Amino acid sequence: MQPSSESTPIGPVDASVVPRFAGIATFARLPRLDQVERADVAIVGVPFDSGVSYRPGARFGPAHVREASRLLRPYNPAQDVFPFGAQQVADAGDIAVNPFDIAEAVRQVEAGARELQSNAGRLLAIGGDHTIALPLLRAVHAQHGPVAVLHFDAHLDTWDTYFGAPTTHGTPFRRASEEGLIDLTASMHVGIRGPLYAKSDLEDDERLGFSIITSEYLEEHGVASAIERLRARIGDAPLYISIDIDVLDPAHAPGTGTPEAGGLTSRELLRMLRALADRNIVGADIVEVAPAYDHAQLTGVAASHVAYELLSAMAPRSTPVVE
Numbered sequence: 001m002q003p004s005s006e007s008t009p010i011g012p013v014d015a016s017v018v019p020r021f022a023g024i025a026t027f028a029r030l031p032r033l034d035q036v037e038r039a040d041v042a043i044v045g046v047p048f049d050s051g052v053s054y055r056p057g058a059r060f061g062p063a064h065v066r067e068a069s070r071l072l073r074p075y076n077p078a079q080d081v082f083p084f085g086a087q088q089v090a091d092a093g094d095i096a097v098n099p100f101d102i103a104e105a106v107r108q109v110e111a112g113a114r115e116l117q118s119n120a121g122r123l124l125a126i127g128g129d130h131t132i133a134l135p136l137l138r139a140v141h142a143q144h145g146p147v148a149v150l151h152f153d154a155h156l157d158t159w160d161t162y163f164g165a166p167t168t169h170g171t172p173f174r175r176a177s178e179e180g181l182i183d184l185t186a187s188m189h190v191g192i193r194g195p196l197y198a199k200s201d202l203e204d205d206e207r208l209g210f211s212i213i214t215s216e217y218l219e220e221h222g223v224a225s226a227i228e229r230l231r232a233r234i235g236d237a238p239l240y241i242s243i244d245i246d247v248l249d250p251a252h253a254p255g256t257g258t259p260e261a262g263g264l265t266s267r268e269l270l271r272m273l274r275a276l277a278d279r280n281i282v283g284a285d286i287v288e289v290a291p292a293y294d295h296a297q298l299t300g301v302a303a304s305h306v307a308y309e310l311l312s313a314m315a316p317r318s319t320p321v322v323e
């Protein structure tokens with residue numbers, strides 16, 4: 001995809017002129033959406049965490065990731081791209097959602113995402129808990145039809161209900177599959193690990209359209225093999241990438257609500273994302289950053305770099321980066 005206008009994109013505030021610790025935090029010190037004519041990619045915060053099963057706090061995720069993203073720089077050598085120069089990226093602020101009513105919040109996220117999609121080609125949402133992936137997928141489906149979902153997470157998130165509630169952070173991909181939002185032949189979880197409720201969780205998950213690269217598979221066969229598998233599974237389907245930060249080991253991302261031991265390093269996750277630069281990425285989210293449990297901004301820095309790598313993979317380029 002080419003940049004939307006002939007004019008040069010407005011990039012981040014120059015850190016050699018205004019120190020990067022000064023000024024109001026937009027993502028990567030980029031302009032706000034209302035300061036540009038049109039964006040190719042909009043970053044949007046979704047400060048919602050009323051769908052969690054354990055520790056709350058992901059409602060503060062968007063602000064934390066923006067704060068940690070002050071350190072990002074314009075050129076990404078790992079993908080040989082200027083993610084903010086090759087396309088206009090802008091910060092759309094947060095979607096205001098009702099913290100007391102999950103069903104209404106989900107409608108508000110979908111409406112907010114649909115409106116933004118008409119101003120910006122693609123959205124990169126920062127959560128918020130994983131509940132928000134459902135309305136975001138509904139908005140993406142309205143534009144593209146069923147999409148391949150590449151889901152990085154310790155958890156399946158294809159469970160049915162919690163306390164009778166169908167819309168929670170443990171259920172978005174079951175609902176999405178039931179609603180026909182996802183391509184059942186091209187969707188995949190990466191990084192799954194840890195205790196389940198029953199063996200049948202895995203059978204249900206397969207029936208709902210997902211194949212799985214577990215954390216153990218990564219340990220045993222390495223990242224290159226995982227990349228081969230996920231690229232083969234996705235093919236050339238329109239691709240939605242959903243990244244639960246708890247896919248990383250708690251050593252790399254302690255600031256999250258349902259941490260699980262035995263996870264990925266940030267280096268492994270970033271490498272897998274770089275291998276998607278030649279795919280048709282139609283949208284993405286990064287969720288479950290809960291700053292109250294973070295230390296030294298570890299989780300914030302990891303999440304902001306994950307966002308940077310996704311934006312780099314979305315950037316138009318003449319030579320696709322292939323692993």
Ligand SMILES: N=C(N)NCCCC(=O)O
Pocket residue numbers: 053054130155157169170244246258288
């Ligand atoms: N999406 C996240 N982070 N966690 C889902 C875990 C749901 C459970 O506790 O069963």
Ligand SMILES: [Zn+2]
Pocket residue numbers: 153154155244246247258288
């Ligand atoms: Zn998770």
Ligand SMILES: [Zn+2]
Pocket residue numbers: 130153155157169244288
């Ligand atoms: Zn999740």
